[in-house]
Amino acid sequence: MPHRAAAPLALAVDIGGTKMAAGLVDADGTMLAADRIPTPRPLLGPDAGEQVWAGLSAMLDGLLDRTGGRPIAGVGTSTAGPFDLAGATVSPVNIAAWRGFPLVDRLAAQVPGVPVRLAGDGVCAAIGEHWRGAGRGHDDLLVLVVSTGVGGGLVHGGRPFTGASGNAGHVGHMVVDLGGDECPCGGRGCVEAIASGPSMVRYARREGWSPTGDGTARDLADVARAGDPVAVAAFTRAADALAAGIVSAAAMCDLNQVVIGGGVANAADLLFPPLKEALARFGRLGFLQDIDVRPAHLGGNAGLIGAAALIHSPDPYWPSHP
CATH class of the missing domain: 3.30.420.40 (ATPase, nucleotide binding domain)
Incomplete structure (x- = not known):
């Protein structure tokens, strides 16, 4: 043979x-x-x-x-x-x-x-989730990666929409707070400046949180689950920023399927309930009222x-x- x-x-x-x-x-x-x-x-x-x-x-x-x-x-x-x-x-x-x-x-x-x-x-996260993950069967899709930063990717008509430079889908650098914190990109009030893991930790420290561990977003999630009000507020604030970015992207691109992954998204029990409430609060137009948000299937x-x-x-x- x-x-x-x-x-x-x-x-x-x-x-x-x-x-x-x-x-x-x-x-x-x-x-x-x-x-x-x-x-x-x-x-x-x-x-x-x-x-x-x-x-x-x-x-x-x-x-x-x-x-x-x-x-x-x-x-x-x-x-x-x-x-x-x-x-x-x-x-x-x-x-x-x-x-x-x-x-x-x-x-x-x-x-x-x-x-x-x-x-x-x-x-790439959007492609991965569309090809083998939570976005299978949905050809108009936004995927967010919430971790050290906030990345984003769009699939439109079954193909990734990358833009002229390849940088389309950067929802993390949509401005959602005109007077907001400085972002690592050099701007102010970006989604990333509020919703990334390090940004959440900075906010909590500023509000009086004194971590007993390494002071990571994982530590913040642990104390939020125990009911620490500052930690809970950090997650709620991050959820509001993510929701504002998602609704803005949906208004621009007319999509209703969103997948969220990344390290911070591992705390879905803390992030998703306030996120869904904020989506309902911000998305008042009819075509923005049925945005389906689900956790990534492929994880890291x-x-x-x-x-x-x-x-x-x-x-x-x-x-x-x-």
Whole structure:
């Protein structure tokens, strides 16, 4: 019998402000191996960007040793934004050491001879949830990733809507409070400045919360479940900001399906009840009154699965512009 070639894998990469992850993903979306590291945070200096890359590169080398001899079809990359899709560089708000970093070129050098495709983390999460998660069967979809930042991605007519630069869907940087807190992007009053994990923690500390643990959003969720009024207020405030962003996006794009993932969304028991109340309060027009919000099914792997789809299912998921 003729020898049957081993089915190729996608090397999926997911870059965020808190962690960097990578995985080997089969053509049906099955994750065969994965690894993650905390995002390196070197002191800013001339080699800071290279130090961040070195951590990612070492993790990828380890994964490439675990392919079992199966070929790599390509590298799909999900990244926090903003980024320059045409120039193939990234400048994530929450990775200060990377400004105009040539990520696509570095990945192409590490895995030569295969395509390297790049999309925003919110877009990849949206693709992942549409392809294999909570958004299956819904071709007009908004996906939010609520974590260190607030990312977003849109699927319209079954295809990701990325915009001219690839940055469409950045609901986290919609302004929802004209006199609000400063955002890591440099603006004020963005959804991210209120609803991200670090923003919630900053608000709670300002209001008098004194954490006994590490002071993370997870600690804040624990005391909110115990009834701490400041912690509960932080989640309610975040839910209001998310609802304002969602209703604004729905008013612009005429969609009614929303999926929320990311680390903060793991506290769905705290976030979703006030979020649904705020959606009803803000969405008064008829077509805004039936917005269905559900938790992500793929958890922290949504971005990796979506990045893999850029390789395994480039049509309809690969953006049509360069």
